[in-house]
Amino acid sequence: MNIFLWILQILMALHTLMGAVWKFSNSVEKTMPSLKAIPNGMWLAMGGIEILVSIALVIPLFYKPFAILAPVAAICIAVEMLIFTALHYSSGDSTFGPMIYWIVVAVICGFIAYGRLVLVG
Numbered sequence: 001m002n003i004f005l006w007i008l009q010i011l012m013a014l015h016t017l018m019g020a021v022w023k024f025s026n027s028v029e030k031t032m033p034s035l036k037a038i039p040n041g042m043w044l045a046m047g048g049i050e051i052l053v054s055i056a057l058v059i060p061l062f063y064k065p066f067a068i069l070a071p072v073a074a075i076c077i078a079v080e081m082l083i084f085t086a087l088h089y090s091s092g093d094s095t096f097g098p099m100i101y102w103i104v105v106a107v108i109c110g111f112i113a114y115g116r117l118v119l120v121g
Contacts, residue, residue, distance in 0.1 A: 023047030034091035078109035
């Protein structure tokens with residue numbers, strides 16, 4: 001289980017890092033019109049936070065005392081994905097593809113957090 005969680009964490013860190021790069025290179029309106037309620041400054045701040053949580057997902061691999069960072073980072077990503085889902089839904093956009101994607105990412109992050117806090121400890 002531990003190896004599976006590390007694989008998920010590394011993949012999620014790469015996924016989140018790519019999202020951060022995307023946020024710095026594209027405005028929120030160009031990325032997803034349904035998320036236009038997010039101010040541009042907040043959009044960029046989210047990119048910075050995503051870089052930090054990407055690092056937090058993998059740093060326990062190299063320095064064990066920081067093990068609590070992985071589940072905290074996973075929970076942060078899950079919350080962000082659920083906020084995106086809520087904003088998309090409340091915008092009235094009738095496409096469910098992005099919502100399904102964000103919910104799947106949130107579930108994977110929830111599993112990482114659960115696995116690190118309860119299963120592997």
